[in-house]
Amino acid sequence: MCGIVGYIGDKQAQPILLNALSKLEYRGYDSCGIAIANKSIEVFKDAVRVKALARTLESHEGRIGIGHTRWATHGEPSKINAHPHCDCSGKIAVVHNGTINNFARLREQLTAEGHTLASETDTEVIPHLIEKYYDGDFEKAVEKAVGDLEGAYTMIALMVGEPRLIAARKDSPLIIGVGDRENFFASDVPALLDYTSRVIYLEDGDIAVVTASDVKVRQNGKVIDREVHKITWSMEDAQKGGYEHFMLKEIHEQPRVIRDTLTEYISAEEPAADLAGAGAGSLENMVILACGTSYHAGLVGKSIIEDLVNVPVRVEHADEFSLSGRSLAGHQAIVITQSGETLDVLKAIKRLKANGNRVIAVTNVVGSSVTRASDKTLYTRAGPEICVAATKTFIGQLIALYWLALPYAGVDAARLDELVMELRQLPVKVQQILDNEAEIAALAKKLAAFDNVFYVGKGINYPVALEGALKLKEISYIHAEGYAAGELKHGPFALLGEKTPVVAVVTQDNTYEPIITSIKEIKARRSPVFALTNEDDNVMPDLADYVITVPRVDPLFSPVVNIVVLQLLAYFVAKERGCPIDFPRNLAKTVTVE
Ligand code: M6R
DSSP states (O other): OOEEEEEEESSOHHHHHHHHHHTTGGGOOSEEEEEEESSSEEEEEESSOHHHHHHHOOOOOOSEEEEEEEOOSSSOSOTTTSSOEEOTTSOEEEEEESOBTTHHHHHHHHHHTTOOOOSSOSTTHHHHHHHHHOSSOHHHHHHHHHHHOOBOOEEEEEETTOOOEEEEOSSSOOEEEEOSSEEEEESSGGGTTTTOSEEEEOOTTEEEEEOSSOEEEEETTEEEOOOOEEOOSOTGGGSOTTOSSHHHHHHHTHHHHHHHHHHHHOOSSOHHHHHHHOOOSOOSSEEEEEOHHHHHHHHHHHHHHHHHHOOOEEEEEHHHHHHHOOOOTTOEEEEEESSSOOHHHHHHHHHHHHTTOEEEEEESOTTOHHHHHSSEEEEOOOOOOOSSSOOHHHHHHHHHHHHHHGGGOSSOHHHHHHHHHHHHHHHHHHHHHHHTHHHHHHHHHHHTTOSEEEEEEOGGGHHHHHHHHHHHHHHHOOEEEEEEGGGGGGTGGGGOBTTBOEEEEOOSSTTHHHHHHHHHHHHHTTOOEEEEEETTOOSHHHHSSEEEEEOOOOGGGHHHHHHHHHHHHHHHHHHHTTOOTTSOTTOOSSOOOO
């Protein structure tokens, strides 16, 4: 999704803007640009990668500038549609993240008033509105322009002769990096870590006026103090650390993520007591809302809570819920989002809060929008996740959900202790899988030859099949579908055959016998079967074409180990097919549009 940056200080802006933009590439984009103010504004932009833009640029003087990576919404990726956009005089430049719902009407009005807009974007109305309202006071003009906008309009504006950047935040993230005789804006922390670790998280409705030595934030016309946070993770954490791809690095971080997320919740001395003492309100009438991978974590969460607590749990796509107009009166809501900025989730929270629901957020990003919009936040301690495909944050979400459910489990103390011990063993079990990745890579070579794949699982591992299929399609571009194993015979069987393999998640729990039956039916349709099985399974090696052994864990925790195998499988298939694993086409890391 679009990334925006801004710089004002005593250094040359150009290299800083380009470097900061390169750190936002993980968000996904199709074009980029920068504007630098000196005696005039110079804009350099194109539908190219940041590196390619940098290669074409000579060095341009200027200690104040803005930059943008664009993920096209209004108009195709092209030079003219790339940001920054300027007004008629070329004295005002703007970068923007979000979508302006009333842009067509504003554009019509501006055109009637004599403004010439060149691009197809919604953004371009902003510099023209600022130009329209400018009567010598830049700040007032920006405020008036913002007042005309409907929708999501996080933006930074720059004007010739004005030694300041003015920004507004609405429905997309924006942070200020506080430096020494210099200040920064960015959509996300990694863009700033080379320069500062002190950041201010802006909130919806904030207007920030930033000079090289001063930061002023206003909300509804009043100046307010926003806390300066110290970022505790480093650029190193956000880099590849010797791995070929961020995805592989992030998969390998999962034992650490499980440990860190557990440490967040469990005291080493008395795990069971600590769990029992950690309250989250009533678990009855629960609804989980999320998107994509986080939605799959929500489906696993449903099984966890239903198995342990014996209460029914609804899980809905955040977007579908927002649109439905339904009220979930009396429900305890859990929203799951790694970024904490997904617009569909934020809209769902708005509706829930309007209906008086209590909202617990599970997120990975401290200070993100959901943390402010929710009543309580459970953090996952995954650290920055750069690869567009979510891996370690999914594991972190599962651990948070186990923690949420365990204190309410209808089991005796001995069983609770046993479960906590098992939870603590998970890093070791995951490490065993990572140590065995060469075996998975070898099977991936075979799977990479196919164009369509089904993934099947049952019970708590049905969402694991969904997530495994999502991982494969996202990064390898192979068409993959996840199914509950018993559902294949109700239609998808028509597609089975030698050219359509099935990846089956087979766990030794109460789903074992029925899934063996399903696999026999699949084999009878000649589909090659790649099976995930436990070490002591002596049926699957004869039944499946290819077997990947997975360490045995309590069935409740089997999603944690099984998904690691499927993440690695997707990774090695995508690598075999030469795909751009970390930044797949058309996708964005943080989806801040509808
Ligand atoms: O940041 P969120 O967890 O709210 O993001 C939700 C989805 O956009 C995200 O999980 C997406 O599906 C990932 N690309 C999956 O790998």
